[in-house]
Amino acid sequence: MTTILVINSGSSSLKYSLIDIDDERELASGLVERIGQDVSAITHTVRPDAGGEAVVAMLDASYESERAVADHDAAFVVMLEQFAEHGPALAEHPPAAVGHRVVHGGARFYAPTLVTPGVEEQIEELAVLAPLHNPANLAGIRAARAVFSDVPHVAVFDTAFHQTLPPAAYTYAIDAELAAAHRVRRYGFHGTSHQFVSEAAAAFLGRDLGTLRQLVFHLGNGASVTAIEGGRSVETSMGLTPLEGLVMGTRSGDLDPAALVHLSRRAGYSIDDLDALLNTRSGLQGLAGRSDMRDILAGRDAGDPASTLAFDVYIHRLRAYAGAYIAQLGGVDVISFTAGVGENAAVVRAEALATLGFAGIEVDHGRNVERRRGIRRISTDASAVAVLVVPTDEELEIARQTSRML
Structure with a gap:
């Protein structure tokens, strides 16, 4: 052993x-x-x-x-x-x-x-x-x-899997010399999870990883989505830091950078104030006063307007990224959900994909709400796109990579 x-x-x-x-x-x-x-x-x-x-x-x-x-x-x-x-x-x-x-x-x-x-x-x-x-x-x-x-x-x-991003995906449209001097570019995160899930999805389907166009939604307190083509990351939502992209538990995700200038000028926020705001007082926490999706769903079911809005904003961002990344890939073969929210919140999975029928995506309600361990398919048999729930195992992936490196 x-x-x-x-x-x-x-x-x-x-x-x-x-x-x-x-x-x-x-x-x-x-x-x-x-x-x-x-x-x-x-x-x-x-x-x-x-x-x-x-x-x-x-x-x-x-x-x-x-x-x-x-x-x-x-x-x-x-x-x-x-x-x-x-x-x-x-x-x-x-x-x-x-x-x-x-x-x-x-x-x-x-x-x-x-x-x-x-x-x-x-x-x-x-x-x-x-x-x-x-x-x-x-x-x-x-x-x-x-x-x-x-x-x-x-x-x-975490960033290594995303080193295959093409320049068009990792380059920010700011002064090129300034960006180079201070290493400002998209790096992406959750790479260990995205790699493990994409490989597990291909194995589960009995498909060649090199032929698949995949989206992986890693939805936990931190959240990101990655477009994977032939086993290689080609687009991902997190950027220079893990702050960019999807709405998260306490992090804002995408935001007009001018909003920070505005808050600095009008509300007197310092750099440290803005950093704390975006990382600890935003996302679901900022919108509804609670960062756990289970609490958001309970509030939404009870008719709480703030929880309902937080859920709607969260889903709106998921759909926007899904549509954009399907366009970047020219179509999609597999969509996988993983991490705490992705693996356990059936309503999040259903609502995130509810408007994507045009791409050949059909979620089976019975399969989606079923709770059981292990990787499973939640799309209908007729769906042109396989939709999966794939429990992530970052520890196993780290062990695999450690063993391969040795």
Whole structure:
């Protein structure tokens, strides 16, 4: 058995997964939340046949606890304790490598990359383009390299899948010299998820990935859509940062940039004020005072006008992007929905595609509202376009890319 440890380090969290890459199955996973606060929440889950109590029960065995976890170094100590106490024992399943999620790789990183001190420096330099993400990713890398010093560490970048964007798609129409000097262009994000879902969709349909025109909607608290032709990203909604594009939980998505000039001049908003507004007080949160789609749908069902408007704005943007990307592709063969909202909100899927019958898209109501695990088709048998729900597995994709790189 060859195992890969996958690390997704956030500003106040550490998410980890131990994967048997030979069989592509997860042995265990965990999450340390609220790092640096008075009390941190810890969850460790062991999968069936991975060892420990899960073997006996033949069900996932989940263990929850709380304690103070000061920083990411301390979080890694907690992770090791969870493996030692609840299994599977890392001594019996030692990681052959550690794969790390890194949000922003700029134009420099277009493939899984072996982490060296020089690579760490470049990730740190790119923090100017992702100040909420790259520093946290780097903290996880450094803590992991201190603990697992005898195995290779591989960085897998969210932006890498979108390095195939053509210049017409990634270029912003501003002063070219200024843009080049400050690296202002579209990079795209959620690339690991978009790649995993597009490949899984092709395999599920028994189709050659290289022949398919696909749209993948990654709809979670962060949301993006990517047009994929022949397995290559050719257009995506997020841009220089993860702020552009679709309406999200707390992020605005597309906005007339002159609105920011207006707010600066008329409301006295500083750069930091505008940054906080667009990233934390906009999107569904800004429109309805709640960022979770489940709360928006409950409010809409109860007749709340703000929730109804928020839902309508959200759907309007999805339809606009779907239509634009179908035009860019010259048609579409497969549309997939993934992530928390995409996998679970049937009404969002139905409404997003409700006006696209002209493109040969027919959603089957019964299939769409059915709730079951795994990849499934929700379009009618007569639909010219296959519409799928594809659970994403970014950890497995990171493990795959780490293994391939090695």
